[in-house]
Amino acid sequence: MRILVTGGAGLIGSHCAEYYARKNAQVIVLDNLGRSGLFSSQEKSVEHNWRYLKRYKNIERIKGDVRSKKDILRAMGKGVDVVVHAAGQPGVSSSKCCPAEDFDINALGTFNVLESLRKRCPQATFIYCSSNKVYGANLNKIPLCKLKTRYVYKNCQGVSEDFPLGLSGRMPYGTSKFVGDLYAQEYAYSYGIKTGIFRMGCVYGERQFGFEQQGWETWFTIAALTGKMVTIFGDGRQVRDLLYVTDVVEAYDKFIRSDKKCGVYNIGGGIKNTVSLLEFLKYLEEETGKAPKIRYKKWRQGDQKVYITDLRKIEKELKWQPKVGVRAGIKRIVKWVSENINYFK
Ligand SMILES: NC(=O)c1ccc[n+]([C@@H]2O[C@H](COP(=O)([O-])OP(=O)(O)OC[C@H]3O[C@@H](n4cnc5c(N)ncnc54)[C@H](O)[C@@H]3O)[C@@H](O)[C@H]2O)c1
Numbered sequence: 001m002r003i004l005v006t007g008g009a010g011l012i013g014s015h016c017a018e019y020y021a022r023k024n025a026q027v028i029v030l031d032n033l034g035r036s037g038l039f040s041s042q043e044k045s046v047e048h049n050w051r052y053l054k055r056y057k058n059i060e061r062i063k064g065d066v067r068s069k070k071d072i073l074r075a076m077g078k079g080v081d082v083v084v085h086a087a088g089q090p091g092v093s094s095s096k097c098c099p100a101e102d103f104d105i106n107a108l109g110t111f112n113v114l115e116s117l118r119k120r121c122p123q124a125t126f127i128y129c130s131s132n133k134v135y136g137a138n139l140n141k142i143p144l145c146k147l148k149t150r151y152v153y154k155n156c157q158g159v160s161e162d163f164p165l166g167l168s169g170r171m172p173y174g175t176s177k178f179v180g181d182l183y184a185q186e187y188a189y190s191y192g193i194k195t196g197i198f199r200m201g202c203v204y205g206e207r208q209f210g211f212e213q214q215g216w217e218t219w220f221t222i223a224a225l226t227g228k229m230v231t232i233f234g235d236g237r238q239v240r241d242l243l244y245v246t247d248v249v250e251a252y253d254k255f256i257r258s259d260k261k262c263g264v265y266n267i268g269g270g271i272k273n274t275v276s277l278l279e280f281l282k283y284l285e286e287e288t289g290k291a292p293k294i295r296y297k298k299w300r301q302g303d304q305k306v307y308i309t310d311l312r313k314i315e316k317e318l319k320w321q322p323k324v325g326v327r328a329g330i331k332r333i334v335k336w337v338s339e340n341i342n343y344f345k
Contacts, residue, residue, distance in 0.1 A: 001020070001023075001025040001026070001081045001082065002025070002026045002028070002077075002079070002080040002081050002082075003016075003020050003025050003026070003027050003028070003080060003081060003082040003083070003084065004028045004029075004030065004075055004076055004080045004082070004083045004084070005017045005020075005027060005028070005029050005030070005083075005084045005086060006030045006031070006066050006072075006075075006083070006084070006085050006086055006087035006109075006113060007030075007031055007066075007085070007086035007087030007088060007129075008027075008029025008030060008031050008053070008059075008061070008086070009029065009031040009033055009035075009046035009047070009049040009050040009053070009061075010031070010035060010046055010049070010086055010087070010088075010090075011203065011204075011205060011207055011208040011209075011215070011245055012084075012086045012129055012203060012245060012248055012249075013029065013031065013084065013086035013087070014029075014046075014049040014052065014053060014207050015205065015207070015245045015246060015248070015249050016084045016086065016249050016252065017029050017053055017056075017059055018053065018056070019246075019249045019253070021053075021056035021058050021059050022056075024058065025058065026058055026060075027056070027058060027059045027060070028059075028060045028062060028075050028076075028077070028080065029053060029059055029060065029061045029062065030062050030064050030066070030071065030072065030075040030087070031046065031050065031061075031062075031063065031064075031087065032063065032064060032065040032066075032087075033046055033047055033050060033063065034065075035209065036209075038089050038090075038091065038094055038098075038101070039091060039094060039211045039213055039214065041211060043209070043343070044343070045209030045343075046209065048207070048209070048340070048343065049207050052207065062074065062075045065109075066085075066087045066105065066109035066110075066112055066113055067104050067105065067108060067109055067112065068112070069112050069115070069116055072112055072113055072116040073116050073119075073120060076116060076117070076120045076121060079120050079121035079124070080121055080124050081121075081123075081124055081125065082124055082125045082126075082127070082256055083113060083117055083124055083125070083126050083127065084127040084129075084252060085110060085113050085126065085127065085128050085129060085180075086129045087105070087109060087113075088105060088106050088109070088129065088177075089101060089102045089105040089106055089173070089176075090173075090214050090215075091173065091211075091213045091214040092133065092171050092173045092174075092213070092214075092300075092302060093213045093300065094173075094213055094214070095171060095172035095173035095176065096171060096172060096173075096301075099172040102172045102173060102176050103172070103176050103179075105176075106173070106176035106177055106179070106180055107175075107176040107179035107180055107183075109180075110128065110179070110180030110183060110184065111179075111180075111183055113126075114126065114183055114184065114187045114193070117187075117193065118187060118191050118193065122191060122192075122193060124193070124194075125193075125194040125195070125196070125255075125256050126184060126187070126188075126193055126194065126195045126196070127195075127196045127198070127252050127255065127256070128180060128181065128184040128195065128196070128197045128198065129198060129200065130177055130178075130180065130181040130184075130197050130198055130199045130200065130264075131173070131174060131177040131181075131199060131200060131201070132159065132199050132200065132201045132266065132268070132307055132309070133170055133171065133173055133174030133177060133178075133302075134165065134170065134174055134177060134178040134181055134199060135159060135163050135164075135165060135166070135170075135174075135199075136165070136166045136168065136169040136170035136174055137166060137168070137169025137170070137302070138163065138164050138165070138166040138169070139159065139163075139304045139307060140304060140305065142154075142156050142159075142306070143155065143156075144305055144306060146237065147237070149237060149276055149278045149279050149282075150237050150238075150239050150274075150276035150278070150279065151237050151238065151239055151276070151305045151306045152239070152306065153306055153308065156308075157271065157308075157310055158241075158266075158268075158270065158271060158308040158309050158310030158311070159266060159307065159308065159309060159310055160266060160310035160312065160313065161199075161264055161265065161266050161313055165178075169302070170302075171301070171302040174302070181197055181199070181264075184197050185197065185262065185264065188261065188262035189262070192261070194260075194261055194262070195261075195262045195263075196252065196255035196256070196260070196262075196263050196265070197262075197263065197264045197265065198248070198251065198252065198265050198267045199264070199265065199266045199267065200243060200248065200267050200268065201240060201241065201243065201268045201307050201309065202216075202217065202240040202241070202242050202243060202268070202269075203243050203244075203245055203248055204217035204218060204242060204243075204244065204245065204329060204333060205244055205245030205246065205329070205332065205333065206245075206332060206333065206336040207245075207336070208245070208333070209343075210222060212230075212231060216277075217242065217280070217329075217330075217333060218333050218337065220277075220280060220281065220284060220292060221284060221288075221330070221333050221334055221337045222337055222344045223292035223293075224281075224284050224285070224288050224290045224291060224292045225288060225290060225334070225337055225338060225341060225344070226341070226344050226345055227290075227292075227293070228292060228293075229292065229293045229294070229295060230281075230292040230293065230294050230295075231294075231295055231296075231297050232277055232294055232295070232296050232297070233296075233297050233298065233299055233300045233303060234296075234298070234299040234300075234303060234305075235296070236276065236277040236278040236281075236296070237276050237277070237278060237305070238276060238277055238303065238304070238305050238306065239274050239275065239276045239305070239306045239307070239308065240268075240269075240274065240275065240307055241268040241269035241270055241271065241273050241274045241307065241308045241309050242268075242269045242273050242274075242275060242326050242329060243267065243268050243269045243273070243322060244269075244322065244323075244324035244328075244329045244332075246323075246324060247320075247322045247323055247324055248267065250320065250323075251265070251267055251314065251318060251320045254318040254319065254320050255318055258317075258318060260317065260318075263317060263318075265313060265314040265317075265318070266309045266310060266311070266313070266314070267309060267311070267314055267320075268307070268308070268309030268311070268322075269309070269322050269326070270308070270309055270310075270311040270321075270322060271308055272322075272325070273322060273325060273326050274308055274326075275326050280326075280330075281294070283326070283327060283330050284330060284334070287330055287331060287334050288334055
């Protein structure tokens with residue numbers, strides 16, 4: 001099997017690349033190593049992952065940009081069997097600062113990948129890393145209760161795929177990801193391309209270089225272990241269902257191997273893997289013996305107080321369930337950050 005992973009130096013992309021390399025596939029990774037720049041940071045981040053992947057002889061690494069069709073076609077070569085499109089501008093606040101860059105990378109970049117696939121290898125399977133932000137401001141209309149350390153949904157088990165998409169209130173990031181999501185669906189419908197769309201929330205794991213604006217789970221861990229200050233926007237009771245990156249890759253693989261032609265899935269840790277920011281900090285302290293310094297700022301525009309995924313569709317259609325629980329996930333990222341602490345000092 002030949003597989004192209006765009007954004008292959010990132011969190012999700014590097015785990016996909018490694019997973020298929022271990023299965024003896026021929027893996028091509030396309031990445032512009034632009035992650036730090038998107039967050040206006042001088043720190044080297046995904047360059048580590050780029051070097052990490054060098055150990056696999058069956059991974060070819062190509063520096064290139066999804067904004068360029070030429071770069072994508074070069075990476076596709078004579079054609080591939082699967083494209084995992086994980087390249088992206090993944091931050092919500094960065095999308096508000098730089099909406100043009102966000103649009104070019106997420107919306108146009110996805111279109112370029114789809115169009116190149118249609119021309120070069122229309123039999124290939126396309127996997128799109130979508131976001132639960134496509135549901136926009138409607139998510140904040142779900143009634144909530146406020147408990148001591150978290151908000152909870154009053155009478156909702158989780159957000160399913162038929163949740164109303166609404167007209168706006170997605171922030172530029174949710175909008176550009178939604179454009180990609182819609183185009184991926186359209187290419188399945190109009191051109192018969194086998195397409196799996198995964199609407200994700202908080203994915204975390206080893207090789208995630210977290211910043212305040214994105215990847216908060218590892219950012220909190222880095223801050224705890226290096227004595228840096230964490231800013232909590234809001235009251236810290238906001239709840240997420242955490243999803244470990246290796247579970248994401250398994251879900252993609254199940255779709256790739258299935259006979260489904262097109263699937264749109266909400267994917268997250270589900271109700272069993274929910275945690276509030278305050279609870280996460282407590283677990284982190286229990287794990288490391290250290291707590292980051294904290295300051296509070298007002299809620300950010302577009303922040304959801306609670307997001308929990310309804311997993312029933314993906315469980316039924318792909319026979320998939322998350323395997324890595326929150327406490328085990330925290331243990332793994334604490335270990336990874338500790339082993340690579342020089343990056344973060
Ligand atoms: N991590 C999450 O919680 C999460 C949740 C929902 C959706 N997503 C989506 O999943 C995808 C992957 O997320 P991630 O967490 O691995 O992010 P990441 O930032 O770790 O990885 C993205 C990679 O894309 C690369 N990249 C950025 N712009 C590029 C361009 N123009 N051309 C080529 N490469 C480029 C970056 O250098 C980086 O290596 C993104 O599209 C993101 O929007 C992620």
